[in-house]
Structure formats: structure tokens, C-alpha cells
Amino acid sequence: MESHERLSAPLVLEYPFTRTTGPVIGAFLTGLRERIVLGIKRKDGTVLVPPTEYDPATSEALTEMVEVEQTGEVITWTWVQEPRDQSPWDRPHALAMIKLDGADTPLLHAVLVDSPETLDTGTRVRIKWREETEGHIKDIEGFLPVESKND
Amino acid sequence: MTDVNVPSSLDGVEPVQSVRTPIRMEYTFTPGVAAQTYLREFGNKKILGNVSPIDGAILVPPRGADPRHGALCEEFVEMPHTGHIGSYCVTNVPIPGRDLDLPYISAWIFLDGADVGFLNLVAECPPEECRIGMRVEAVWKPDEEIGMTAENILYWKPSGGPDIPFAEAGVRGWHARKQGETNA
Amino acid sequence: MRKVAIVAAASRQEEKMLDTEVEMMIPLISEVKAKTGLDQTEIGFTCSGSSDFLAGQAFSFVMTLDAVGPVPPISESHVEMDGAWALYETWVKFQMGIIDTALVYSYGKPSPGSLQDVLSTQLDPYYVAPLWPDAHAVAGLQARTLLEQGIINVDQLADCAVRAGTVESREEYFSQPMLSDPLRKADCPTYADGGVAMILAAEGKAEELCEKPAWITGIDHRIDVHHFGVRDFTTVPSARIAAEKAGVHDGPIDIAELHAAYTTHDLLLRKEMGLPETPNHSQRSYPIKADTLMASGLLRIAEAARAIWEGDANRALAHATAGPLLQQNLICVLSGEDT
Numbered sequence: 001m002e003s004h005e006r007l008s009a010p011l012v013l014e015y016p017f018t019r020t021t022g023p024v025i026g027a028f029l030t031g032l033r034e035r036i037v038l039g040i041k042r043k044d045g046t047v048l049v050p051p052t053e054y055d056p057a058t059s060e061a062l063t064e065m066v067e068v069e070q071t072g073e074v075i076t077w078t079w080v081q082e083p084r085d086q087s088p089w090d091r092p093h094a095l096a097m098i099k100l101d102g103a104d105t106p107l108l109h110a111v112l113v114d115s116p117e118t119l120d121t122g123t124r125v126r127i128k129w130r131e132e133t134e135g136h137i138k139d140i141e142g143f144l145p146v147e148s149k150n151d
Numbered sequence: 152m153t154d155v156n157v158p159s160s161l162d163g164v165e166p167v168q169s170v171r172t173p174i175r176m177e178y179t180f181t182p183g184v185a186a187q188t189y190l191r192e193f194g195n196k197k198i199l200g201n202v203s204p205i206d207g208a209i210l211v212p213p214r215g216a217d218p219r220h221g222a223l224c225e226e227f228v229e230m231p232h233t234g235h236i237g238s239y240c241v242t243n244v245p246i247p248g249r250d251l252d253l254p255y256i257s258a259w260i261f262l263d264g265a266d267v268g269f270l271n272l273v274a275e276c277p278p279e280e281c282r283i284g285m286r287v288e289a290v291w292k293p294d295e296e297i298g299m300t301a302e303n304i305l306y307w308k309p310s311g312g313p314d315i316p317f318a319e320a321g322v323r324g325w326h327a328r329k330q331g332e333t334n335a
Numbered sequence: 336m337r338k339v340a341i342v343a344a345a346s347r348q349e350e351k352m353l354d355t356e357v358e359m360m361i362p363l364i365s366e367v368k369a370k371t372g373l374d375q376t377e378i379g380f381t382c383s384g385s386s387d388f389l390a391g392q393a394f395s396f397v398m399t400l401d402a403v404g405p406v407p408p409i410s411e412s413h414v415e416m417d418g419a420w421a422l423y424e425t426w427v428k429f430q431m432g433i434i435d436t437a438l439v440y441s442y443g444k445p446s447p448g449s450l451q452d453v454l455s456t457q458l459d460p461y462y463v464a465p466l467w468p469d470a471h472a473v474a475g476l477q478a479r480t481l482l483e484q485g486i487i488n489v490d491q492l493a494d495c496a497v498r499a500g501t502v503e504s505r506e507e508y509f510s511q512p513m514l515s516d517p518l519r520k521a522d523c524p525t526y527a528d529g530g531v532a533m534i535l536a537a538e539g540k541a542e543e544l545c546e547k548p549a550w551i552t553g554i555d556h557r558i559d560v561h562h563f564g565v566r567d568f569t570t571v572p573s574a575r576i577a578a579e580k581a582g583v584h585d586g587p588i589d590i591a592e593l594h595a596a597y598t599t600h601d602l603l604l605r606k607e608m609g610l611p612e613t614p615n616h617s618q619r620s621y622p623i624k625a626d627t628l629m630a631s632g633l634l635r636i637a638e639a640a641r642a643i644w645e646g647d648a649n650r651a652l653a654h655a656t657a658g659p660l661l662q663q664n665l666i667c668v669l670s671g672e673d674t
Contacts, residue, residue, distance in 0.1 A: 006353060009449075011391050017460075019461065029461075044603065049564065050461075050462045055561045056561075056565045057560065076476050076477075076479045076480045076483075076568065077476065077517050078476050078478075078479060078516055078517075078518075079475075079513065079516040080468075080472055080474030083467075084450070084451065084455075086467045087466070087467040087544075088465070088466060088467075095468055095476065097563065105562070105564030107462065107563075108462070108463055108466060108476075108564075109466065110466070121479065137461065137462055137465050137466065138465060
């Protein structure tokens, strides 16, 4: 095969996906739209955030949803220098697991800081809500560091 | 399902029941080795087929493989722009993404000498006159619009001439030829 | 347990292949058939692993059957997973006594598409995928926890990178900027197009097809939860349990082929499975240097089999993983002698 320029053509696959949410995920997303965060109680009393319909470890159906705080702690993080095209963020940011006060499990989201030097595991953060919320994980625009625990 | 208990802070608000999570994936698709050769020649208004190294079957369009045997096909042969209809379907409803006059006819086109067919449109033919075994010829785009793309051939039109008998039309042709060889 | 062996294998990896998946697989599948003298009609079952999302085409694996020659019709199955799980399904069919020979293959062509986008679509569709974290970022989250809790240290990462060949020295490692803090480029995989094919046969048949069958003496796979918040980033219970069930430590392990696309994964898996941090015998190839989604795991099994055939090992471990954070793990133990 001669070394012509290889033929190529762009191929785009797009899926619109509108997913039904059920009562648990639906309630969590409703909460986000209303600017509150819900978790769900496991049988041992610990609170799962974000909530799932069934206990991930025991598979029991879960039904007790509770509100958790909007502040929390960074459990771990990494730095995203070049957000991907479909990412909700268009500038470098930290991606982190954040445990909200009142929750026993962390959730994944962004911490909106300018450089990795300003963030540590253990940094206290609070939710920054989007101006317009719709019932989507992106209703949380990201998290911002707070000055102190009593902020 | 058991009822879920939600805190009173959500009393009276419209519950979210669905969420939009679109995805988009972009690829730079490259046709394979055989397809590259086929498309380049198609850009010169030539139609190529592959020759099976196992039994000489002519496979159009060429994919570099004889799928019956899992064998690489590296030999090409130039095909005429005439053939016949192996089977066809008349469609009366529009398809999203295509702007076709209704009704339209899609058919398995077997080029003269080919042992497998490919899907293409048949036009300039009233649907009630379309039939298995009908001879057709290619109608190309104007020369200035020809490129290295499957879109070069607009459709196939009746070319006249005696029909291929049903028993030898389409893939039955391959079996008829094989039978003929056995009987020879 | 019915004894099953790998009797032939062929593989290929290249950064960017011009061939279609079919053109790539035909020579590999033909090679293993030729090595064993089997034609398709003599193969009891064919099973493959691949990803339609990666190929950008629904049912792409059906098209790849053109490389197998399924005429007359064959008994066939497919998993939308690494071929290691196609091998597992095949092994189960052997155990049921339904077949005596099988063809297993898997392949992936990440070069035409955006592999990171494809990998993100496997994440929780409500809570995680819409944030589009890429695989390096997810690995980075786990890496930081491992480092901060003292499970591993950066010198170990550097030494692992040197061992795998992504850098030549500790100095070179530490001179690299962060790619996904705390992971550097040397800690993360380079992707490659590729495929692997192998023939399996049961006791009684394997000996006819191969001088030294690589017997599967243990195989198991386990999966952990997908909820990131419930996972303990410092452990891989599924790998540990799969290793126990596969009987990894029933004997010495001469070579361990780990499907570790990240240095952190390599170190963590070794801890969980009780393997030495610095192995006596290097892997024959490292996924971190050439990672083919859908085939890297089956390729580990092929490399372990090759080590047996070439006399480099009498007992070899092959590991395959799927999902983020080492969520799902398969362990296959191969043995050269009659045990």
C-alpha cells in the first residue's frame, strides 16, 4: 500500500439520553434544584451521599432520606489542567471527593481554585450553587474553600 | 417499591422525574486497508471488488476479508457498472436524516460478475415495475462532484435487457454457478 | 474441575493501525488455527471481548466475525468487556462439558476516537459521568489517598515506572511535571491499538494440539461496588478475593502479568495479592507502555501462557481489570506441569 495521505472522515455519535430517576435519585436531584443536598440512611445509620436506591454493600432497599450540610471536607483531590469538551468547567480546576458534614461518604465534584497549590486534603469547602438550577448534578457549580470551620 | 421518605424541606415541590445526560463521542474514522484502495478508485469512477483467495468469489465492495473463511483478500478486480437486483424493498415512510422522494426503492445490487450484493437505491423505475432479476446500471453524480465517497453513485436505474432468471438472481447465482460446476 | 489449557496465542499492538479490526484480527486468528491445525468447524465455541463504544459502531463485534469465518454457523458469544472475561465465559462452558476446543479473542482500536470520553461513559450516569472525569483524574484521586495514607510512597512510584520502562531513571521520573496530580505521565498509560487471539482445549485434546499446554489451574473474578464514596481507595478487595479463590498462593508464582495501566495500580495489586513489590521476573510486557482497551487483560493471559511454553515459568499469574479504580478483577493461574 503506497503511502498516500490516509483517507479519514469525522464520525460523531451523539446520544440525547433523558434518564428517568426514580424516587431516590429523583429526590436528590429535586433537592439540588432547591439548593439542598440529600443523603440516604443505611441500616447501620450512616448516611450515603449521593444516595442510591439500594445499599451498595448489602443490597437492601433504602428509604430514609435526610438533609446534609452544604459544607464539608476534601477527602482526596487531583488537578485537571485541561477540562474535556463536555466537562461542565472550562478552566483548570481540582476534582475532588468531598465529604459533606452529616454524610458518611464523599461525593465527586470540582473545587474551584486557581492552582493545585491552594488545596490540600482536609481543606474545608462549601457549595457554590449555579445561578439557575434544574435538577442535575451540575446544579452544584463547584465547591469553594471556606476560611474556617466556623465560617 | 417501598415508599421513600423525603425530608419536609421538599414538601410541596414538583419532584424531578428525569434528567438529561447527553453524550457525544467524536472519532476520526479511517477506512481499513482494502477500503482505502476501494475509495480512492471510486473517486476515479471505478468500482473494485475483492477476489477470495479460497474459491475466487468476487466480493463487492471489498473489505479485505472473505467473511465465510476468515481469510484476507488482497486481490482486487475492476467491476462493470451494470448488474441486477437480487432483492428490493419499497418504502413509503421517510427516514430521519435523509431527504428522499417517497416512495423510494432500496435494493441489493449484484454487479455483473459479483457474488455478493450491496445496498443502494433504485430510481427512475415505478415501484410496481421493480422486480428481482431486473438489470440495472449506475447513475453517477456529475464529474465535478465525484469524490472518494460512497455518495458518488446516486442510484441505479433499469438498463433494459433480459431479466436474470429468479433462480439465478442475487446470491442464488453463486449457488447456481457452483451447481453448474459440479454438474459439468 | 475439568482441566482446560491455553494451547496457542497470537497478538499484535501498534500505536495507530490502518487496518480495520477485521484486517487486524484475521492474521492473528489464522495464526492460532494454523498452530493447532484446527479449522473453524473443529472449534466448539468462539467468544470475543470488545467495545462498541470504542469502535463507534453498534454491534461492531458482529462485523469482526468476518475474521472468524462463521460459515457454516458457529456457536459464538461476546462480552462487552476485556477478552479475559470472554475467556472466563469460555472456561465455564468447558466446565459444563459442552465443548473440547474454543477460540477466544479480543481487540481494541482506541486511536480513531477519544478513549477518555469512552471511559467516562462507563461511570455512574447520574452522579459522575456528567462531570466527565477522565481515567487519569480518577486514578489521581486514588493515588493521592495512597500516598497520603502511607500505603505507597513516591520513590516506589518512580521505581515502578522505571521497571515498566515509562522512564529510564528516578531522575527522569521526578523531572516530569504532574499530569493528574499526583500522577505524572510516567505513571499513566500510553494507549495502543491491538488484538489477541488464543485457542483453548480440554484435557485429552490439549495434549494433541500443543507440546506443553498452559493449564488453567485457577480462575476467578470479583467485582466491587461502583459508588466511589463507598470504595476504600486504599484496598482492592475484589483482587484479593479473586486471588484467594484462584489459589494464587497454592504454589510459587514464577511470573505475574498484571493488567496495571498505572504505577499505583501495580503497587496496590501487589500488596493485595501478596506479590513481591519488586518481582524476580519482569512482566513480558507492560500495559502502562501499550494499553489496548478490551485486550490488555487477555494479553496478560497470553503472555503468561507464553512464559509457560517458553519454559520461563512453571506457574504464572495473569490479572485483568475493568472499570474505574480497579473495580473488577480477574485472576487466572496457569501451570505448565501436570498438577
